[in-house]
Amino acid sequence: MHYDRFEDHDMDYVMTRPQDFAQIMNEYPQYTAAYMGKFLQLIKKQTTTINPPVKAVVQLGDLVQGVAGNAALARQMNRGVVDLLHATELSVPWVLAKGNHDVSNSPGQPEAWEEVIRPFIEGQVGKPIDSGMYTYKLGENVEFFVLDQFFSVDRNRPESEMVAFLEKELKNSSAKYKFVMTHQPVIPVTVRSWHLLSGIRRPVTDPKLRTRFLNLLAKHKAIVLAAHLHQYSVVSRNTPQGNIVQVMINSVNRSLTPPEPKNMSTEYKGGAWVDENPEWQPSNQDVRRKILEEEKKHVNKFWIADLPGYAVISIDDSKGEVMMNYYNGFSEVPYQSVSLTELQQLKK
Template sequence: MLFLLVCLPGVVLSQDVSFIALGDMHYDRLQDHNLDFVMSRPQDYKQILNEYPQYTAFYMPRFLQLIKKQTNAQPGVKAVVQLGDLVEGVAGSAALARQMNRGIVDMLYETGLPVPWVLVKGNHDVSNSPGQPEAWQEVIRPFIEGQIGKFIGHGMYTYQISPNTEFFVLDQFFSVDRNLPESEMVDFLENAFKGSTATYKFVLTHQPVIPVTQRCWHLLSGIRRPLKDTVLRESLLNILAKNKAIVLCAHLHEYSVLSRKTKSGNVVQVMINSVNRGLNTPLPNVIHREYKGEGWIDSDASWQPETSETRRKILREEKKHITDFQLMDLPGYALISVSDKTPQVTLKYFNGFAEVPYQTIDLSKLMLTGKLPF
């Protein structure tokens, strides 16, 4: 446990520990792209030409200053976590990829946080673009290691922010980077959990573990990468539940909280999005509280029809295990706090540039009961 000594001899009080969590940010500048290459990637062309460079220029510096303000204002903040897709990628050349990464590293340094950055590798960070994975190794990896004071290799590592609170950071297994066998993430977590003495465990991953939309862009889905071991995902979910590890993820540009039952208990997953499209983020018009499963595919049958039957099967099965769920379009940031006194893990989610939370959820209770408080 972590204790704070007070002036009375022999008296100790437990101390809350917190961290701030950010989702996708997609730092981008037009000068960091070979535009001929970008035009060959129609799925990225529109966003690069019309969205991310503008968001970066107008909103990201202010957002990072807000995060700095909150690290000082909120009690016990020990780190700021960013859950992948820190940059847009798709630079088009090795030199431009390094230039893009140096740009975001400079911005993070200039923010002047009083606590370390803990970064997760996203698919855009090592996208299928010349030199992108190497640029991550040459620029982003040394930045992370300087922040947390330890070697992280290719991006799968652990980091403690207190004796009782530990992060377990996964590599990305979505786009072609090192093309690791997916069994490595399960082996990593199983071994790291065995060696951990922390009560509070957080698995930091860019791709979600549990699907929250009809796209099924989650780890071990078997869609983008054939899954040879059909029980591997079940093993992963049971390892998470057994160790009471809370999953923090991003990737889908939505805010979501859910609970999923396994044979070993419930798994809680929180998804965060930090792509701010304005200074005043409106509250969501629609909050999805029903996990529709294969019903999502029926509502958007035009999206990748060649995989619809596979996704339908995945979501039909997944729906059987979801105990509670919410999903909304609400970019922002999260403050997650743990208490040794209760014990308790609390999520406060802030919309956009807000300084008071939009929503507060007791994640410990959600893990125990499988039910959200509304």
């Protein structure tokens, strides 16, 4: 959601980071002031009116914009968003994942997450959460497996720890329905090819680690909930152990009027995305083209759009079906309804 206020930044520091400077001057403080409080009240309303009753609200990282510039302002920013979440007064817990902006490479930002955001999450889920990698169970049948962000250098945690964590926790889980929460996607769905174990931002020393990771998710039928790329996307991707279904959400609202989708596509173009966007990081074009062409071979179903909003995921245990309704912007009527269970069962 990128909570932000101008007073939470050392602007002299921000000016040394041109991309962040542009976002802070032109986007996130304005969106926060105009829309975020109203959006959270809509989320609260939905938790009280939807049937079956909502049991938790999941937020998939980049809770704050970050890049405060010093430790005091980083804590101030985080306290501001925690106060806002408390003021929303949900009757159900927040389940939060860590995003790269939450622990951005800015003075004091990782420490502020540990000091302010981490205790908030622990209060919501009622257990220690390590440094952002934890599990949370809803009743007997539903469990979340929340990953650290493995992107910015806050703790520089090796990605093998992520796979080891999931191997242990998924094996030990008695839940019928499993959801892996990760800020950075598992399956690449844009030209940037930003996804876990891509080897682009962080070298991967074990070339078999991603295959092990994907097969693990498919074996346990874990549905992936992701964010990071500011797009709405759903993809079904096959592995030898079955399909992985990934849902990607963006909740940076720019209007109170429910938006129409922009750049909607149902074609997973693979390497053609790179050829169509040669200006994006030409230094790693060949690597990204190879990755995306390989992924294309395994994609069963795909769509993507610039369409901020929120999703409601419901489970009908009598049918063994997981459904997702996606709402565009502030709409209270679903834009799209998708059976995630059907996507798990698709054949190439």
